[in-house]
Amino acid sequence: MIQLYAITxxxxxxxxxxxxxxxxxxxxxxxxxxxxxxxxxxxEMLWRHEEVVEALMADRDLLPARYxxxxxxxAALARAVEDRRDELAAALDRVRGAVELSVRVAAAGAPxxxxxPPQASSGAEYxxxxxxxxxxHERTAxxxxxxxxxxxxxSVVGRPRPPELFRAAYLVERxxxxxxxxxxxxxxxxxxxxxFLCTGPWPPxxxxxx
Amino acid sequence: MRDKLLHAPxxxxxxxxxxxxxDDALGRRVNADPESLERGLAQLVLTIVELLRQLMERQALRxxxxxxxxxxxxxxxxxxxxELDRRMAELREEFGLTEEDLNLxxxxxxxxx
Amino acid sequence: MTTxxxxxxxxxxxxxxxxLGGGVVIAGDxxxxxxxxxxxxxxxRALISSVATAQEKGLMPRMGGSV
Numbered sequence: 001m002i003q004l005y006a007i008t009x010x011x012x013x014x015x016x017x018x019x020x021x022x023x024x025x026x027x028x029x030x031x032x033x034x035x036x037x038x039x040x041x042x043x044e045m046l047w048r049h050e051e052v053v054e055a056l057m058a059d060r061d062l063l064p065a066r067y068x069x070x071x072x073x074x075a076a077l078a079r080a081v082e083d084r085r086d087e088l089a090a091a092l093d094r095v096r097g098a099v100e101l102s103v104r105v106a107a108a109g110a111p112x113x114x115x116x117p118p119q120a121s122s123g124a125e126y127x128x129x130x131x132x133x134x135x136x137h138e139r140t141a142x143x144x145x146x147x148x149x150x151x152x153x154x155s156v157v158g159r160p161r162p163p164e165l166f167r168a169a170y171l172v173e174r175x176x177x178x179x180x181x182x183x184x185x186x187x188x189x190x191x192x193x194x195x196f197l198c199t200g201p202w203p204p205x206x207x208x209x210x
Numbered sequence: 211m212r213d214k215l216l217h218a219p220x221x222x223x224x225x226x227x228x229x230x231x232x233d234d235a236l237g238r239r240v241n242a243d244p245e246s247l248e249r250g251l252a253q254l255v256l257t258i259v260e261l262l263r264q265l266m267e268r269q270a271l272r273x274x275x276x277x278x279x280x281x282x283x284x285x286x287x288x289x290x291x292x293e294l295d296r297r298m299a300e301l302r303e304e305f306g307l308t309e310e311d312l313n314l315x316x317x318x319x320x321x322x323x
Numbered sequence: 324m325t326t327x328x329x330x331x332x333x334x335x336x337x338x339x340x341x342x343l344g345g346g347v348v349i350a351g352d353x354x355x356x357x358x359x360x361x362x363x364x365x366x367x368r369a370l371i372s373s374v375a376t377a378q379e380k381g382l383m384p385r386m387g388g389s390v
Contacts, residue, residue, distance in 0.1 A: 007347055031349075043335055046342050067342035069349055080349045088347065101216065102337045104225065112227025119296075123288025124281070130291075131271050163224045177216070184217045195219035199337045202214070205345030214334040222329040225336075310344040 002077060003036035004069040005053055006062040006203070007088050016055040024074045026081045029088060032056060033077060036070050053203050061096045063088060064203035091208055094171075098153050099201035101170045101180060105140055108195045110163040133162065140165035140194065144187060151180045156206045165194070169206035177201055252305040257312045260298060267291050 005021070010030035015021045023030040034052075046067065053064050071077045081088065120126035137160055144166055149155045152170040160167045172180050181198060188196045219225070270287050273279060279287070302308065 004349060046335075046338055049342065050338060064341075064346045066346035066348050069346075071349070077349070084349070091347070100341075102341075104337075106219075106224030108219070108224075109221070110224040112223060112225070120288070120292055123285040123290070123292060125288070126292040126295075127271065127274060127284060127288040130267065131274070134268070134271060181216045188217065188219065195221065195224055196217055197215075197219055197222075197225050197333055198217035199214045199334055200216055202337070202341055205341035208345060208347040214337070215330050218330065222333060225333050226329055310340065313344055 001036040001070050002033045002073060004065040004071065004077065005032045005034065005049070006056055006064050007031055007081065007092060008056065008060050008062045009092065012060050016052075016058070018055045019052050021052070021056075022074070024077050024081070026078050027085060027089075029081060029085065029092070031077050031081050032062075033071075033074070057099075057203050061092060062203060063092050063095065063208040064205050094154070095204040095207050098171045098173050098204065099177065100204045100206055101152075101172050101177065101198060101200035102202065103144075103148060103166075103168050103170065103184065104160075104164050104197045105144055105166040106164050106195050106197075107136075108193050110195075113162045136165050143192060144194070144196075147183055147187065148180065151176055151183055154207060171204055171207050172201075174201075249305055249307070252301075253307055253311055256298070256301055256305070256307060260312045263291075263294050263298060 002022075005019075008023075008030050010023070010025045010028055012023070012030060015023065015032070019034050021032055021034050023032055049067055053062070056062055057064075071080060120129060141157065145155070145157065145168060148168070148170055152172050154171040156169045158167040158169065170180065177200070184196050184198045188194070270291065274284055274287075302312070
């Protein structure tokens with residue numbers, strides 16, 4: 001069994017030394033893989049996987065694979081990539097030269113969400129809570145999304161997980177990461193009672209399938 | 211590698227509660243057989259149900275906003291959605307699926323969840 | 324660079340969301356039946372995505388009617 005790390009251009013620079021990596025060429029694309037161990041979904045394994053993808057990303061453009069993508073062998077991998085060759089090539093072009101940044105926004109001072117959200121005591125209360133959440137999301141998105149999208153090539157607005165008010169992924173040119181981060185800091189300091197969390201740069205996970 | 215923080219908020223409070231959920235989601239992934247046909251079908255069906263549930267809920271909220279529903283109608287609507295929400299959580303649990311597994315990409319409208 | 328527990332935790336959340344929810348999905352050489360389900364799922368996603376776009380552009384009626 002082999003596991004897939006990413007789809008890149010072919011040809012490309014030599015592979016980094018971080019794992020027993022191999023490239024499987026498919027026309028102008030290459031699939032970067034390695035022998036598969038146990039697909040364990042522990043934080044350590046996820047970070048280790050991520051380190052490999054980021055080592056690749058240091059000197060090339062890529063589409064990161066979903067974690068745990070396993071195939072029988074290289075021939076199976078080549079077939080699977082061949083099936084979607086044109087889409088994958090287009091997707092790679094869309095993310096070329098850019099990285100992903102995550103932005104999550106919450107009301108400053110909000111407590112973390114309980115593991116099990118409290119059950120509403122009536123139907124009307126349930127709807128009230130839902131309506132309030134939708135309105136907060138819209139308000140926050142209006143304040144926050146536009147200035148950040150203006151600094152990005154593309155964006156995906158997610159559904160916030162309480163107590164978040166807003167969450168989105170931004171595809172940002174590598175050189176624009178700093179001005180983007182500065183804008184997040186500016187929005188934070190604008191004092192609208194919001195707390196901003198920005199992480200990255202990530203490989204373009206949220207833009208690989210669009 | 212762990213220094214992925216580009217901007218940290220003055221307090222992590224609101225963002226701090228996620229670890230139990232993550233552990234839970236990771237655990238379920240390991241335990242549920244990822245190649246099970248049943249799980250794949252459940253994922254497909256539940257995604258559609260979840261999509262409809264959210265569309266209906268949003269539509270109901272818009273309708274309530276516009277007015278014209280009695281308190282009694284609102285209450286019954288709310289209870290129905292509350293029950294649907296609860297039932298969906300049970301079904302997800304049954305099949306070892308997380309909310310992220312049902313996270314449909316709605317293109318320009320972003321993701322479902 | 325030393326990071327606090329909270330910092331590692333929030334970064335982990337963003338990591339997990341990406342690795343398990345994002346990235347390219349290549350249908351593996353699993354059983355044919357499961358691969359078919361994956362294919363239907365992807366097609367359905369494309370269908371729903373195009374319906375949502377059509378609604379947005381006013382080309383399709385939104386859900387409505389009496390409750």
